[in-house]
């Protein structure tokens with residue numbers, strides 16, 4: 001058993017941490033307050049090649065492993081969840097379909113500039129009436145002589161206001177539910193594609209969540225990413241990695257919040273002594289540390305399994321569930337440690353508290369993840385002695 005990072009991974013962690021602390025961390029508050037896309041920061045991080053972390057060097061990527069991707073997620077989230085939401089969307093979900101299924105021209109136009117941070121990509125499956133239940137989406141793709149005609153509405157789409165291209169889930173056969181879904185590349189400026197209302201939210205600010213409308217939007221045949229009806233399978237192929245990535249975000253947020261709580265507990269005095277010496281505050285500190293370390297083990301173990309080709313759906317689900325719930329636990333406890341200052345604008349505790357909520361939905365809600373974990377465990381539990 002070896003729980004340490006390799007030399008290369010340690011070097012990477014050090015590099016990423018320095019870059020993120022220099023480029024992103026100083027702007028975390030202003031990104032949150034202004035709730036606007038930080039274009040300059042986005043470009044700067046792109047110029048360092050991080051958005052291509054999963055892609056091969058031949059196309060400008062880093063060809064890094066899942067452990068390194070998890071390190072990147074964690075370090076980004078330590079600085080700013082809003083920015084981390086933007087950057088990780090660019091690294092994986094916003095660009096993966098075009099990487100796997102795009103034509104050479106589509107990659108030249110969208111993927112390669114996205115890797116450099118010059119263009120922005122996102123993914124759209126959630127609809128006003130439908131989130132977890134992907135098979136229930138209503139956006140239709142009707143085949144015609146020119147390709148596909150897209151009609152429908154999407155909601156909660158990260159970076160929808162600034163995205164240059166969107167990978168959109170639509171159904172060609174609603175009666176087949178998941179078996180009818182395909183993903184379609186829609187580029188900005190396509191007639192019939194428009195950006196609607198912004199959802200004002202308290203969490204992951206800076207990464208705007210938007211309504212997108214497709215009103216008879218004509219997509220060429222090669223706009224279909226892969227094959228008709230296989231979209232849910234394609235999404236499933238990357239779902240575990242998405243979950244590990246979000247587990248990494250949870251870890252980063254939990255650690256940042258924990259450190260701020262710890263500092264406060266050392267400095268703040270009540271009844272003539274630092275509040276961190278009261279048993280009830282010590283209990284919070286101990287519990288937070290143990291939960292964060294447990295989340296770290298689950299998360300990096302899942303990433304390590306992924307790199308060895310032996311990751312199971314359950315391992316990734318456990319990592320995402322536990323790490324994000326831990327982050328929410330920690331931000332709550334840290335807020336309490338801050339007393340009234342936990343809700344004061346001048347302290348980051350209130351931002352951490354709000355940002356924790358963002359982690360609970362994408363990649364599967366905790367309820368959905370627990371269902372996956374329990375069903376798998378009911379079939380086979382490793383603790384049983386045969």
Ligand SMILES: Cc1cc2nc3c(=O)[nH]c(=O)nc-3n(C[C@H](O)[C@H](O)[C@H](O)COP(=O)(O)OP(=O)(O)OC[C@H]3O[C@@H](n4cnc5c(N)ncnc54)[C@H](O)[C@@H]3O)c2cc1C
Nearest residue numbers: 123124125126130131132133156157158361362365367368
């Ligand atoms: C900040 C933010 C950014 C987002 N960005 C994007 C994006 O870029 N693209 C995109 O497509 N979507 C995006 N989403 C949407 C996100 O993917 C959905 O919120 C998520 O899929 C859950 O769907 P829902 O919110 O509609 O909840 P629902 O699916 O309606 O669930 C509501 C409640 O019911 C529970 N529930 C549902 N089904 C079950 C079940 N079978 N068993 C037990 N409980 C169940 C859920 O756990 C939850 O508690 C974003 C959301 C947020 C908050």
